[in-house]
Amino acid sequence: MFRPSTRHNLPSSSSNPALEVKLNKRQSGIGAGGPSARWPYRLNFYEHPPTLDITLEEFETFAIARLRILSHIESLSHRSLPYAQIASGITTYTKTHLPLSSNTARNVNLDEERRRDEIGHWVLRLAFCRSPDLRARFVRTETALFKNRFETDDIHERAAFLRSLEFDWQIVDESEKATYATELRSCMSWGTKDDQFKAESWFKVPWYTVPDLVGGRRVFIRAGMAYVPQSLQISLVLQAFASRLEKALELTAKNLPRLDEDERLGPVIDHLASSFLSGLGASDYQPAEGSGSTSAVTAEMVDDVARKHFPPCMKNLYERLKRDHHLKHFGRLQLGLFLKGLGLPLDEAIVFWRRMYGATMSDDKFNKEYKYNIRHSYGQEGKRANYPPKSCQQILTSNQPGTQDSHGCPFRHFSPENLTTFLLSSYPQLDRGGAEMREILDSVKTAHYHVACTRVFEITHSVKKGEGLGNAESVSHPNKWSDRSREMEKEVLEGIKRKEDGDEMMVDA
CATH class of the missing domain: 1.20.930.80 (Transcription Elongation Factor S-II; Chain A)
Incomplete structure (x- = not known):
């Protein structure tokens, strides 16, 4: 204060x-x-x-x-x-x-x-x-x-x-309205009956103040003035605003x-x-205190959850970790905080990372060089800050990846060819030559990365175009993608269980 x-x-x-x-x-x-x-x-x-x-x-x-x-x-x-x-x-x-x-x-x-x-x-x-x-x-x-x-x-x-705005629009009087009745009627696509025409009031404004109406040939223009009907008043207001x-x-x-x-x-x-x-507002994602915002995930569960519920950025990091048994610092940080938000507790996180580094790394090296950072990200070392998972905006704008790095956003940091190959291998629902893939790549070309990511979610989860994560919400956080994906799977499983229970009751009857 x-x-x-x-x-x-x-x-x-x-x-x-x-x-x-x-x-x-x-x-x-x-x-x-x-x-x-x-x-x-x-x-x-x-x-x-x-x-x-x-x-x-x-x-x-x-x-x-x-x-x-x-x-x-x-x-x-x-x-x-x-x-x-x-x-x-x-x-x-x-x-x-x-x-x-x-x-x-x-x-x-x-x-x-x-x-x-x-x-x-x-x-x-x-x-x-x-x-x-x-x-x-x-x-x-x-x-x-x-x-x-x-x-x-x-x-x-x-x-x-x-x-209250006191616009200086000129009102068209009845005599002028009658003089240009034919021209004005031609602008009334919503109806030309006498009662409709008589009930409509008109304004005169300079033609350049309503370019959308002029471009759509929706108004009559004479002597530099556009005749705008009351029903299209919103165009005047929006232009003024x-x-x-x-x-x-x-x-x-x-x-x-x-x-x-x-x-x-x-x-x-x-x-x-x-x-x-970056095309994103500040994300309102807040992981729950402790292990995460959804049910807890164990080290054993990560592979299954990654296969079904990871967004492209995290799926890329996880596949690179499985292949190379190593990630550079920012890659470990991005994936580690994501898993933390997903619900992976600290003890399970240590088990997961130790397992992923494989037998090529000794326990002593892991404990000395990596375990501390894992504990630090969970707020158990250093200044004991409880670091949240990185949002899409943070991933897009901070710590830009180099040629040897694997962190970042595939939609922004991959070449079009690499992005296409990655998406096709990671999400079988996509088709290389399909209209949906072209739509995704077009969004990437115009730097609307969150739109591309949201479209991938819709396609891979059989969601109607425009619904996004629900209520037309776009992807603004990797954990939001995964949380919604897991929620949808849970809803499907609960529906199947209810159906099975209902079938059993009918058999018993």
Whole structure:
């Protein structure tokens, strides 16, 4: 917790170029339930930077929560899914990781939800204003999030929000509407009956403000003005949101070098940017205290679990260990922490590694050179830190492998030829010349490694495309892959057992 005098100026897009955030005690006066006085609407254009009291923990956790949402949206957008499935995936995921309720919701702390949402957005502006690529990706994903909220918002609250923005759209009067009735009707693909045409209201805006509608030939254009029907109003709103956010990010980038940032904030902002560049938000995987997040695994079980439930990165390490009876330091660390998260206790880990090194290594050498590191990774030596398994983002961005190393991510660090050979040998469900393999390699070419890995999971586990690990969640952690794979196997076995028990009961009857 910081002292009350600690203050930090963060750039904004308002007339005042600084967003002041005091890192001290939590803001008081936030009640549970009822409409929010500070944030009257669920929707937000984030035009006015807040001056709020927050802790450093909130600074980071609120941004990570939003980053997780934006990364999930970007993952969905690269998986060639129908829009309805993408929208459903965004809605489900946001309800879990960043809920934002309408004013009609009951027993919900609206102030707290909207405070969390706004702080997360403004912190991420600092991280993603630094390059044109980051700005473009941030605008794209934030616009998709806003669109999802706009479409799922309460209709009356949404209308009130739009009125508060006071857009300078010109309303088409009845005489002008009658003059261009034929042209306007041709734009109404949803119906051209007289009652539908009469009920529809129209706006005039410069044609360049609705490029998506112009490109799709969905609007009538005359004298540089596009005639937009009320039913396509969302295009106007999204264009306004995206253009304003883009300009705000450019202004933030100009002011960023002048910041007198607290040295504790710099690493947080850098980490957020690197997480987004790797295509992944911070993983929310938390192994259970002790042996792991699922049922315990013994040294004897590892080979069977590896054959059925290891993700590509860990299967590669395990096969190399079986073949060479050795792994270099970062390979041992990556696989060892994964096995720890999988549920392999310390005593079984020592048995496993000793067995894998084989008879070519003496017990004395193993105890002197390797046993200590195993105990250290379990928090039993050194500073006794309980090291967690490495996430996909850590594997992709840290300790890059050399030519003689075997750690890392196969989708990023293998050549296309080696990756294809490895996947075909490791996962028989894949076909070299099939459309699914081409889809995986196309994702790799565009650096969407998590999308490729998620697609492999779907194919090898007979999961519908777009479902991922469940609820359209992409792979963001090797242990999440294995945990979900083992859960699915358990569900199948329990189903078989229930069927057998039911058959026995019918025989007895």
